[in-house]
Amino acid sequence: MKIVVIGNGMVGYKFCEKLLAKSAKTSVELVVFGEEPRPAYDRVHLTSWFEGKTGDELLMASTEWYAQQGIRLHLADPVTAIDREKKTVQAHSGILETYDYLVLATGSAAFVPPIPGVEKKGVFLYRTIEDLEMMTAYALHARTGTVIGGGLLGLEAAKALLDLGMTNIHVVEFAPRLMPRQIDDKGSLLLQEKLGQLGLKVLTSKNTKKITGEDHITGLQFTDDTFLKTDMLVISAGIKPRDELAKAAGLETGPRGGIVVNDQLQTSDSSIYAIGECALYQNMIYGLVAPGYEMAEVVAAHLSSEIKAFTGFDMSTRLKLVGVEVASFGDPFSPAGNCHSIVFEDRLKGIYKRIDITPDGQQLLGGILIGEASAYNMLLQTVKNKLALPPDPATLLMGPPKEGTPAGAGVDALPDEALICSCESVSKGAICEAVTAGHESFDEIKKCTKAGTCCGGCAPMVKDIIATTLKSQGKYIRNVICEHFTYSRQEMLDLIRIKSLRSFDEVLDHYGQGDGCEICKPAVASILASLWNDMILAKGNDTAQDSNDRYLANIQKGGTYSVVPRIPGGEITPEKLIAIGEVAQKYNLYTKITGGQRIDLFGAHLSDLPLIWKELIDAGFESGHAYGKALRTVKSCVGSTWCRFGLHDSVSYAIRIEERYRGLRAPHKIKSAVSGCIRECAEAQSKDFGIIATEKGWNLYVCGNGGSKPQHAVLLAADLDSETCIRYIDRFLMFYIKTADPLTRTATWLNKLDGGIDYLRNVVVQDSLGIGAQLEGEMQALVDSYKCEWREVVENPELRRRFSHFINSPEEKDPTVKFETLRNQKKAAEWK
Amino acid sequence: MSISSTTIHWFLACKASDVPHNGGVCVKYGEEQIALFYFARKDQWYATQNLCPHRKQMALSRGMTGTVKDEPKVACPFHKKTFSLLDGRCLSDEGECALTVYPVRVTDGLVYIGVSEETAMVAV
Ligand code: SRM
Ligand SMILES: Cc1cc2nc3c(=O)[nH]c(=O)nc-3n(C[C@H](O)[C@H](O)[C@H](O)COP(=O)(O)OP(=O)(O)OC[C@H]3O[C@@H](n4cnc5c(N)ncnc54)[C@H](O)[C@@H]3O)c2cc1C
Ligand code: SF4
Numbered sequence: 014m015k016i017v018v019i020g021n022g023m024v025g026y027k028f029c030e031k032l033l034a035k036s037a038k039t040s041v042e043l044v045v046f047g048e049e050p051r052p053a054y055d056r057v058h059l060t061s062w063f064e065g066k067t068g069d070e071l072l073m074a075s076t077e078w079y080a081q082q083g084i085r086l087h088l089a090d091p092v093t094a095i096d097r098e099k100k101t102v103q104a105h106s107g108i109l110e111t112y113d114y115l116v117l118a119t120g121s122a123a124f125v126p127p128i129p130g131v132e133k134k135g136v137f138l139y140r141t142i143e144d145l146e147m148m149t150a151y152a153l154h155a156r157t158g159t160v161i162g163g164g165l166l167g168l169e170a171a172k173a174l175l176d177l178g179m180t181n182i183h184v185v186e187f188a189p190r191l192m193p194r195q196i197d198d199k200g201s202l203l204l205q206e207k208l209g210q211l212g213l214k215v216l217t218s219k220n221t222k223k224i225t226g227e228d229h230i231t232g233l234q235f236t237d238d239t240f241l242k243t244d245m246l247v248i249s250a251g252i253k254p255r256d257e258l259a260k261a262a263g264l265e266t267g268p269r270g271g272i273v274v275n276d277q278l279q280t281s282d283s284s285i286y287a288i289g290e291c292a293l294y295q296n297m298i299y300g301l302v303a304p305g306y307e308m309a310e311v312v313a314a315h316l317s318s319e320i321k322a323f324t325g326f327d328m329s330t331r332l333k334l335v336g337v338e339v340a341s342f343g344d345p346f347s348p349a350g351n352c353h354s355i356v357f358e359d360r361l362k363g364i365y366k367r368i369d370i371t372p373d374g375q376q377l378l379g380g381i382l383i384g385e386a387s388a389y390n391m392l393l394q395t396v397k398n399k400l401a402l403p404p405d406p407a408t409l410l411m412g413p414p415k416e417g418t419p420a421g422a423g424v425d426a427l428p429d430e431a432l433i434c435s436c437e438s439v440s441k442g443a444i445c446e447a448v449t450a451g452h453e454s455f456d457e458i459k460k461c462t463k464a465g466t467c468c469g470g471c472a473p474m475v476k477d478i479i480a481t482t483l484k485s486q487g488k489y490i491r492n493v494i495c496e497h498f499t500y501s502r503q504e505m506l507d508l509i510r511i512k513s514l515r516s517f518d519e520v521l522d523h524y525g526q527g528d529g530c531e532i533c534k535p536a537v538a539s540i541l542a543s544l545w546n547d548m549i550l551a552k553g554n555d556t557a558q559d560s561n562d563r564y565l566a567n568i569q570k571g572g573t574y575s576v577v578p579r580i581p582g583g584e585i586t587p588e589k590l591i592a593i594g595e596v597a598q599k600y601n602l603y604t605k606i607t608g609g610q611r612i613d614l615f616g617a618h619l620s621d622l623p624l625i626w627k628e629l630i631d632a633g634f635e636s637g638h639a640y641g642k643a644l645r646t647v648k649s650c651v652g653s654t655w656c657r658f659g660l661h662d663s664v665s666y667a668i669r670i671e672e673r674y675r676g677l678r679a680p681h682k683i684k685s686a687v688s689g690c691i692r693e694c695a696e697a698q699s700k701d702f703g704i705i706a707t708e709k710g711w712n713l714y715v716c717g718n719g720g721s722k723p724q725h726a727v728l729l730a731a732d733l734d735s736e737t738c739i740r741y742i743d744r745f746l747m748f749y750i751k752t753a754d755p756l757t758r759t760a761t762w763l764n765k766l767d768g769g770i771d772y773l774r775n776v777v778v779q780d781s782l783g784i785g786a787q788l789e790g791e792m793q794a795l796v797d798s799y800k801c802e803w804r805e806v807v808e809n810p811e812l813r814r815r816f817s818h819f820i821n822s823p824e825e826k827d828p829t830v831k832f833e834t835l836r837n838q839k840k841a842a843e844w845k
Numbered sequence: 846m847s848i849s850s851t852t853i854h855w856f857l858a859c860k861a862s863d864v865p866h867n868g869g870v871c872v873k874y875g876e877e878q879i880a881l882f883y884f885a886r887k888d889q890w891y892a893t894q895n896l897c898p899h900r901k902q903m904a905l906s907r908g909m910t911g912t913v914k915d916e917p918k919v920a921c922p923f924h925k926k927t928f929s930l931l932d933g934r935c936l937s938d939e940g941e942c943a944l945t946v947y948p949v950r951v952t953d954g955l956v957y958i959g960v961s962e963e964t965a966m967v968a969v
């Protein structure tokens with residue numbers, strides 16, 4: 014049997030995978046034509062390309078996979094004609110293939126409304142990786158961006174413009190509100206408000222008359238005679254099924270596009286199937302990936318003589334649009350009168366939830382969640398499986414359910430047939446079975462059932478099912494560090510303190526098994542450092558340190574290291590600046606001012622590190638701990654010594670803080686800043702702890718961070734005097750060090766902390782646990798035992814010996830290290 | 846069963862006491878770099894190429910050692926890909942190339958690494 018597939022998108026790929034799984038490889042000959050230059054990739058996560066995912070990482074499978082499966086894959090080669098009489102397809106390259114069965118998986122294209130000027134430079138579509146590459150190139154010369162279309166794809170495109178660094182971004186929608194087909198008026202309005210806070214301006218009820226500009230776009234002219242200036246435009250006004258090939262071959266298509274198919278996904282020619290976004294089933298185009306996968310399953314089954322039919326698909330979705338969660342499930346638009354609605358709205362937090370239940374209060378019909386959607390999976394399952402509602406259905410909506418305690422009946426109540434991962438159609442029963450068969454972690458379940466591998470939306474529920482299944486077998490899953498230690502970090506810290514253990518080996522002997530690994534070693538090393546503050550490279554503990562800590566420097570591309578001396582508060586004398594310059598010159602180091610108000614020297618050979626440190630120490634510097642999960646920088650603004658608005662001397666206070674907590678090791682790195690007034694030039698509210706001067710003293714903010722998931726710090730206490738402020742910081746940091754999981758920044762720790770900021774405030778400010786004095790005492794002990802690690806290495810020949818590349822040729826540097834030149838300095842040679 | 850016909854050439858790498866417990870060092874052998882690891886808890890030695898195949902970085906000797914289900918492994922300091930020290934295969938990424946592994950012998954406090962004759966010819 015020879016099958017030709019036209020289109021190598023997500024659904025075309027899934028069809029190949031499913032067909033091969035069902036049939037013996039030798040019995041089918043599979044040929045695939047794809048128009049795009051690369052094999053099928055994850056279009057659903059297209060926007061993550063801007064967050065650094067590469068084209069390769071987005072691939073569904075590599076070209077080698079197709080080869081291994083015996084699939085002949087023709088890329089960048091669109092099929093141009095189908096001859097149904099002769100049963101052949103003709104591709105652009107001239108290749109002619111015969112077929113027994115033909116599968117059309119041509120997907121859809123962006124719908125471009127007929128607005129004059131759409132051909133101008135700077136107007137883009139948003140569908141393929143090539144579209145993204147063109148946008149990125151153009152964005153270099155653009156500042157402002159606009160999207161036409163306020164639906165799901167339009168908002169994805171708006172996120173892309175944000176990621177590209179555009180400002181003044183507008184979303185133009187023809188309808189009176191956003192996402193008119195998925196969510197209701199109120200939800201739409203709230204979403205619009207939230208997007209506004211993120212810097213996206215939404216213009217509704219706007220009809221674009223023309224796109225202005227000579228050669229390049231300059232703006233949009235609307236029918237109400239208003240004008241919007243913009244440097245680039247993305248059109249995302251809907252999709253248009255790619256049915257041109259089918260039409261030309263005389264297959265039946267719908268009046269508004271789409272290839273007509275029956276329950277078996279057969280077109281009007283029974284040896285030709287259509288699946289995915291090009292197929293029109295009962296007058297409906299399914300613009301989501303899960304129904305497309307189901308179609309692929311039905312055709313693969315049909316061709317393998319299994320009996321299966323497509324009977325439509327639920328359009329429930331949960332999405333993250335520009336960081337805002339939006340979900341709709343069941344029928345989100347049940348007619349009033351046939352249902353009773355419960356609505357929960359918190360404008361301040363930007364949360365809107367609505368559920369519709371039958372008038373007798375017995376069953377859930379559908380609903381909408383905006384701003385907070387953790388109950389989505391459970392609610393969807395409740396609709397789908399017609400589960401009985403709790404006596405007070407409103408509890409389904411109230412507040413975010415605590416982690417691990419799902420709202421409503423919980424996963425236990427679900428029947429085995431309940432579909433958990435709709436992308437890969439994996440049922441609850443299949444997951445339970447796999448867990449029972451010994452696949453007890455989420456990673457293993459992903460591998461053997463494929464659940465959670467596509468959109469990932471079901472991940473929390475899959476984890477819940479794993480947990481409850483294990484529990485039902487009498488196994489308890491605890492938040493343990495790794496296979497070598499069956500304790501949480503907090504438990505480990507207590508055990509190590511009680512037994513006064515001082516080295517990784519002792520800890521392993523007492524509480525662990527095996528030899529440890531790259532997860533537990535640094536975690537234990539960090540606990541030891543937080544408890545005793547011994548030199549971290551002391552014998553036995555050196556090899557337990559994370560690689561950067563082991564050499565007291567960050568390893569960089571090419572295998573050299575960076576050196577960051579501490580410059581407290583960012584204040585430095587001209588003499589010290591000169592000293593840094595001289596060292597950099599002598600050892601040929603690349604120098605750069607960091608984002609943390611200090612200077613980084615890059616490209617140091619391992620064996621030069623102690624020599625460089627020695628010269629820096631002689632000039633009055635010490636380690637800046639840029640490599641450690643430890644206090645990094647305390648940034649400062651110039652403050653009252655020079656600034657006309659400064660209320661207090663923020664530099665002096667920042668230096669005092671940095672010198673107090675320098676070298677303090679913690680579950681993750683800690684950053685701080687001190688601003689001299691509310692203008693906040695030191696960005697204290699983006700730090701693990703930040704301090705802002707007020708008329709009366711200092712405001713202390715905690716648990717903020719930048720990084721990939723930025724979060725603002727929250728006010729812990731206001732108008733503190735300098736001493737009290739430090740006492741609160743002592744307590745706060747020590748409490749964090751003692752209770753956080755490994756590699757958890759303060760923001761994430763707070764998010765998981767039961768009771769949140771109110772509880773934390775009680776512990777730190779009100780001393781509700783009565784441990785305030787103890788925490789302060791422990792911190793003081795760490796402060797008093799501080800020593801510069803660099804100095805200890807420089808002064809200890811035994812430790813210094815570790816700083817050479819070859820054990821049998823200590824004088825020699827790694828000959829494979831290569832540099833290139835850039836703007837008169839060196840840079841690491843490119844990765845190979 | 847097959848009998849290997851390559852001869853192994855043992856060269857002196859360093860003193861056993863030069864190698865940190867539960868860690869690694871890099872040994873120069875002609876133009877080659879070999880990572881040598883000592884698992885002190887079990888008194889076991891392993892050696893692999895020093896080059897991490899992922900981004901071609903000479904770094905494995907500076908990686909963290911450990912075990913997974915009792916199989917000894919090393920994690921590259923760059924992106925934490927882990928490799929078995931028994932057969933060199935990549936444990937964290939099926940698609941990644943495997944490391945070359947070398948036999949190690951310790952006599953009288955001296956560590957010898959075995960390289961097959963061909964390698965020896967090229968290297969010396
Ligand atoms: C040098 C510097 C960039 C620069 O040229 O400006 C830098 C460089 C690195 N950063 Fe950073 N970060 C630098 C400021 C920042 C900032 C800005 C700040 O501190 O004000 C941030 C965001 C603020 C924050 O952390 O909340 C930042 C967020 C990160 C993150 C993400 C942390 C997170 O919680 O999401 C990482 C990854 C990590 O730590 O796991 C990271 C990790 C790294 C590492 C260590 C990655 C690595 O392992 O090689 C980089 C190498 C440093 C080196 O010296 O070789 N860097 N990094 C900055 C050094 C500041 C300093 O003086 O110590
Ligand atoms: C930015 C974005 C975000 C999205 N987010 C979500 C989401 O969160 N959830 C969700 O469920 N869905 C989402 N979608 C929709 C989802 O990506 C599609 O439903 C899915 O990709 C459809 O798969 P398909 O294979 O039918 O079509 P496609 O992925 O479009 O693949 C069709 C392929 O066929 C090729 N082709 C067409 N004609 C020919 C020819 N004549 N010869 C050879 N090849 C041809 C095309 O070039 C294309 O590569 C999103 C889409 C986009 C663009
Ligand atoms: S310096 Fe920081 S942001 Fe820049 S590449 Fe390195 S880790 Fe990423």
Ligand code: FES
Nearest residue numbers: 897899900921924
């Ligand atoms: S270079 Fe070794 S893991 Fe990337």
